[in-house]
Amino acid sequence: MAYPANYRYTREHEWIEVDGKTGTVGITDYAQNSLGDIVFVDAPKVGATVKKGEVFGSVESVKAVSDLYAPVSGTVTEVNEELASSPEKINTDAHKSWIMKVELSDLAEADSLLSAADYDKFVAEETGH
Amino acid sequence: MSTSATAPALRKTPLNAVHRQLGAKMVDFGGWDMPVEYSGLIAEHMAVRTGVGLFDVSHMGDIQLRGPESLDAIQHICMNDASKLQVGQAQYSAMLYPQGTFVDDVIVHKLSDNDYLIVINAGTREKDFNWVKTNAQKFHCHVSDYSDYYTQLAIQGPRAEETLQKLTNVDLSTIKSYWFKWGTVCGLPNTLIARTGYTGEDGFEIYVPSDEATSKRVWEEVLEAGKEFGIVPCGLGARNTLRLEAALSLYGHEISETINVYEAGLDRFCKPEKGPFIGSDALQQVTAAGGPERKLVGLEMVDRGIARDGYGVFDENARPIGTVVSGSPAPFLKKNIALAFIPKDYSAIDRQLFVQVRNSMVKAKMVPIPFYRRPKKQS
Numbered sequence: 001m002a003y004p005a006n007y008r009y010t011r012e013h014e015w016i017e018v019d020g021k022t023g024t025v026g027i028t029d030y031a032q033n034s035l036g037d038i039v040f041v042d043a044p045k046v047g048a049t050v051k052k053g054e055v056f057g058s059v060e061s062v063k064a065v066s067d068l069y070a071p072v073s074g075t076v077t078e079v080n081e082e083l084a085s086s087p088e089k090i091n092t093d094a095h096k097s098w099i100m101k102v103e104l105s106d107l108a109e110a111d112s113l114l115s116a117a118d119y120d121k122f123v124a125e126e127t128g129h
Numbered sequence: 130m131s132t133s134a135t136a137p138a139l140r141k142t143p144l145n146a147v148h149r150q151l152g153a154k155m156v157d158f159g160g161w162d163m164p165v166e167y168s169g170l171i172a173e174h175m176a177v178r179t180g181v182g183l184f185d186v187s188h189m190g191d192i193q194l195r196g197p198e199s200l201d202a203i204q205h206i207c208m209n210d211a212s213k214l215q216v217g218q219a220q221y222s223a224m225l226y227p228q229g230t231f232v233d234d235v236i237v238h239k240l241s242d243n244d245y246l247i248v249i250n251a252g253t254r255e256k257d258f259n260w261v262k263t264n265a266q267k268f269h270c271h272v273s274d275y276s277d278y279y280t281q282l283a284i285q286g287p288r289a290e291e292t293l294q295k296l297t298n299v300d301l302s303t304i305k306s307y308w309f310k311w312g313t314v315c316g317l318p319n320t321l322i323a324r325t326g327y328t329g330e331d332g333f334e335i336y337v338p339s340d341e342a343t344s345k346r347v348w349e350e351v352l353e354a355g356k357e358f359g360i361v362p363c364g365l366g367a368r369n370t371l372r373l374e375a376a377l378s379l380y381g382h383e384i385s386e387t388i389n390v391y392e393a394g395l396d397r398f399c400k401p402e403k404g405p406f407i408g409s410d411a412l413q414q415v416t417a418a419g420g421p422e423r424k425l426v427g428l429e430m431v432d433r434g435i436a437r438d439g440y441g442v443f444d445e446n447a448r449p450i451g452t453v454v455s456g457s458p459a460p461f462l463k464k465n466i467a468l469a470f471i472p473k474d475y476s477a478i479d480r481q482l483f484v485q486v487r488n489s490m491v492k493a494k495m496v497p498i499p500f501y502r503r504p505k506k507q508s
Contacts, residue, residue, distance in 0.1 A: 036154075036366065037171040039458045040435070058487075060435055062170050062458050063366060065487070091169070 003028065004095055008110055009119035012069040015095065018110045023072050023102045027059060030123050032094040035061035041083045041090070043099050048076045050102060052109050057099070059090070072109045074102040142187035143280050143344040151362060159252030161188040164364040173367035174460040177328050181286035181355045182363035183348070186327075187339065188251035191279055192261050195244050196270030203245055206264050206407060207237060208390065210400040214239040219307050219325060221398050223384070224260060225408030229415060231384040231393070233257050236325055238309060246275075246321075250380050264407065280344040284351060285332030285371075287503075288358035293333050295354040297322065301333070315347045327368065329375025330503050367460075374459050376427060376468065376498035382438065382454040383425055383468055391421040392470065394498075421473065423451065427498035428467040428482065434491030436467035436484040443483040443490060450475055453484060459500060466500050467493070 007015040013031035017024045032038065040060040050056045050070040057068045078101040082089060090097040104110065114122060139162035148155065153164035164185070166173060176182045194202055203211045209222035216239055224232040233253045238246040249257040254276055262272045284293050290301045299312030299322060309323035314335055326332040337347050352360055369379070378384045383393055390399045390412055401409050415421055430436055436456035444450050456467030467484065475482070478497060483490040 036166060037169050037460075040433075062370060062460065065435075065437075088171075 003116040003119055005116045007095070007116060008071065008113035009116065009122075010069060010071045010113060011122060012067075014069060014071050016071040016110065016113065017098075018072075018104070018107075021104050021107065022077070023074070023104055023110065024098045025071060025100050025102060026096075026098045027068070027090065027094055028119070028123075029094040031059075031066070032091050035059060035064055035066055036091075037062050038087045038090050041087050041099060043079045043083065044076050046076055046079055050074060050076060050100075052106075059087075068099070070102075071113055072102060072104050073106055074104045077101050077103050140188070142185055143339050143341045144185045144187065144348055146341070147345050147348055148185065148362075153362070153364060156365065158188065158365055159250075161251055163188060164362070166364040166366045167362045170364070170366040170370065171460045173361055173363040174370050176359055176361045177286045177330055177363060177367065177371055178461045179287070180359040181284060181288040181292050181332075182328075182361055182367070183351050183355065184283040184285065184363050184368060185280070185348070186283050186334070187280045187344075189281055190249040190251065190254035190257065190274070190276035191281075191336075192247040192249060192258055193245070193273045193275050194247070194261070194265060194270050195273070196268070197243055198268035199243050199245050199270040202261075202265040202268040202270050202272075203237060203247075204403060204406060205268070206261060207235065207247075208399040208406060208408065209237070210403040211237050211239070211245070212403065216241055217308055217310060219309060219323060221307075223390070223395065223398065224257065225390065225406070225412075226386060227408055227411060229389040229408040229411035230386050231380070231388060231390075232260050232386070233380055234378055234384055234395075238323065243270075248281075253380060278339055279336040280339045280347070281334060281336050282347065282351065283326055283328075283332060283334045284355070285326045285328040285330050285363075286358075287331060288355065288360075289330070289332040292351065292355040292358060292360060293322070293335070296350055304333075306331070315350050317343070317347070327377055328371040329377065329499065329501055330371070331506075369455075370457055370460055373455055373457055373466065373468070374462060374499070374501035376500060379455060388470075389415060389421060391415055392423055392425065394425045423470045424473050425454075425468055425498075426471055427496045427500055428453070428456075428469055428484065428493045429496045429500070430465035430467075430484070431481075431492040431494050434484065434486035434489065435465045436469075436486065436491075436493065440467075441485045442469050442471055442493075443485060444475065445481055445483070447483070447490065450482070456484075462501055464500075466496075468498070 148164040156165040314320040321336040442451040451471035
């Protein structure tokens with residue numbers, strides 16, 4: 001799987017695309033594959049504060065629930081409404097199906113996240129390949 | 130990565146390599162390396178409800194009882210009345226402990242007057258075999274473990290008959306539900322074809338020789354025959370959501386060594402009037418005491434939330450009253466459903482209850498089970 005080079009990643013399998021002060025957040029293809037058919041996304045409300053490393057919502061599949069961890073701190077500016085009616089879009093294209101957009105309160109936080117190459121390596125180690 | 134002492138190797142069915150080649154996600158199920166999904170749980174579930182799906186269920190076990198007292202042995206060990214069976218007929222039944230709780234649920238097949246086949250669960254193979262062997266000792270019959278002799282495939286769905294018909298000389302329309310016949314399937318003579326299953330749909334289970342080459346060939350021929358009906362291979366994930374919609378019991382959830390027949394709501398498969406059997410005394414006492422204290426009920430989530438295995442059930446005053454034993458989204462019904470044990474005083478259809486979903490109390494209501502019944506066939 002090719003992980004977009006311009007995204008950054010967490011060890012909890014979230015991705016973030018940073019553009020100026022805005023970060024777009026979703027979960028990786030590895031995460032959607034592990035979860036299976038996604039049936040519900042519990043996303044925060046616009047205006048909510050999120051803190052790096054803390055739970056900001058969850059994703060539910062038929063067989064499991066998975067917490068979502070914020071890759072950065074900031075304020076939620078937008079939530080992907082499509083996922084309310086079609087959560088399975090994450091299964092179809094995890095790297096395009098964003099969950100929330102955040103206005104970063106600390107731009108430096110994104111720098112400590114994994115690069116695509118590092119995330120790829122991390123996943124390979126996790127799965128023993 | 131965690132490091133731990135080497136666990137015993139997982140058992141494999143003869144189709145293990147085939148599942149892996151198909152890219153199946155594999156899981157440890159009761160010590161077996163089994164496919165949990167191939168193309169996706171929801172797609173597989175819907176294929177069975179609307180077309181046809183194929184399952185490898187070879188992990189299940191097969192016990193044969195042969196001899197002049199094989200029926201007596203079964204009547205002693207199993208709770209349903211096997212004397213009602215005709216040759217070619219099968220029945221859902223269970224083996225009970227003396228306390229009236231479950232050793233396992235089974236399907237008993239009458240092959241001939243002195244020859245019975247009991248199909249048992251994968252996770253309880255050895256326990257069940259030893260249980261039958263020990264308790265059949267006093268009867269004139271021979272108990273054999275045939276589990277590894279068969280690759281067992283389940284072909285399930287409204288188009289299952291049309292699919293399998295292409296592969297056999299037996300007129301499948303003459304096999305009624307819970308009956309079986311022998312015939313040639315995929316060129317293999319004397320193959321057992323049973324109209325049984327665990328999905329709530331019409332379907333068949335076939336028992337073919339367990340060598341890898343034959344197993345693979347039959348698997349592929351079934352997939353080819355079912356292509357025009359949209360057949361897909363189906364894993365344990367869909368198997369679970371299908372059986373849950375049909376409110377069929379899963380050992381360790383709705384039935385177990387601590388749950389009795391009446392709590393599980395399986396009264397109709399239990400025939401104390403046939404005479405004593407292992408567990409019948411204890412069940413008689415349950416009846417004499419006014420019935421079971423708790424009952425298995427169906428729940429449907431009213432507010433947004435998915436009830437899952439192990440979640441607590443609460444009454445309208447936030448008092449804990451029970452536990453969910455099986456819960457999941459239902460892909461066909463498009464609802465979130467669950468089976469739970471609650472005290473018998475709470476069992477009223479439409480009664481409002483709550484399930485604790487992570488940190489919230491989510492509204493649920495009692496509904497009749499099964500949640501899903503397949504449509505009546507148009508003749």
